Amino acid sequence: MAYLTQDQHAIVTDAVAQAESTTSGEIVTVLADRSDGYTDVVLMWSVGIAFTAMSLFALLPQPFLDLWDSLIGGWTHEWTTGEIATMTIMLGLIAFALAWLLLTWDALKFRVVPGPVKTARVHDRAISHFKVGAERRTHGRTGVLIYLSMQEHRAEIVADRPIAEQVSAEVWGEAMADMLVEIRRGCVAEGLAAGVRDVGQVLAEHFPRSADDENELPDRLIEV
Numbered sequence: 001m002a003y004l005t006q007d008q009h010a011i012v013t014d015a016v017a018q019a020e021s022t023t024s025g026e027i028v029t030v031l032a033d034r035s036d037g038y039t040d041v042v043l044m045w046s047v048g049i050a051f052t053a054m055s056l057f058a059l060l061p062q063p064f065l066d067l068w069d070s071l072i073g074g075w076t077h078e079w080t081t082g083e084i085a086t087m088t089i090m091l092g093l094i095a096f097a098l099a100w101l102l103l104t105w106d107a108l109k110f111r112v113v114p115g116p117v118k119t120a121r122v123h124d125r126a127i128s129h130f131k132v133g134a135e136r137r138t139h140g141r142t143g144v145l146i147y148l149s150m151q152e153h154r155a156e157i158v159a160d161r162p163i164a165e166q167v168s169a170e171v172w173g174e175a176m177a178d179m180l181v182e183i184r185r186g187c188v189a190e191g192l193a194a195g196v197r198d199v200g201q202v203l204a205e206h207f208p209r210s211a212d213d214e215n216e217l218p219d220r221l222i223e224v
Helices: 006-020 039-059 061-071 081-103 106-112 115-133 169-184 188-206
Strands: 026-032 143-149 154-159
Touching: 006 026, 006 188, 026 115, 026 188, 039 061, 039 081, 039 106, 061 081, 081 106, 115 143, 115 154, 143 169, 143 188, 154 169, 154 188, 169 188
Parallel strands: 026 143
Antiparallel strands: 143 154
C-alpha cells in the first residue's frame, strides 16, 4: 500500500539531501504499512474467545440447549453426556472461527494488539531494516535509520554504534516528537522531513561533513 505520492516522496528525499550536506552521517528513511502480521496475537484472542464460549456453555448450558431445540423444530429431548460434550466442542470451534475471521480485519486487529507488543514489534522491525540497509554500510559507521510504521502509529530512530555512543536517546526523542506532530496532522511526508532535519542537525554537530565526504546511501524514501 502506497501512502505517499511522488511529490511527497520528493519532500523527504530533498530533506535527506539537505541534511546530509552538512554532515558525514547518512540518513535512511523507511515508511512501512505495518511491522508484523500479529497472527500469534489473533490466535491467542481466538483461543481465548473459544474457551470463554465453552466455559459459558458449561456454566449455563440450558439456554444454549433450549436455543438449539428451538432451531430444530421446538421439540425438547434429554441430552446425553456425549451430545453435550459434542455441543461444547462445536460451540468452541464456531467461536474460534468467527473470532479469527473478525480479527483478520485490520481495523479491529490493531485495536486488540497490546501497545507494548506493537512497540516491541516495531522496534524489532526497525532494527532489521537498519541491519540490512544502514548498519556498517558507511565508511565511518555513521548511518541513521528513521523508521515509521503506519498501522501501529509508531516510529523508531536507530543509529550506528559510533553515533549512539555520542548522542543520547533523549536527543532522538526530541526529533521523534517534532516528526510526530506533523504526522498526527496527517502530513506524513512533512513529518518525516522534520525528523530528518532534526537528525541532520544532531549529526552535523557531532559528525560534520568532511571535504572528501561521499554520499554512500540512497537519499530516497523507502516505502515497504
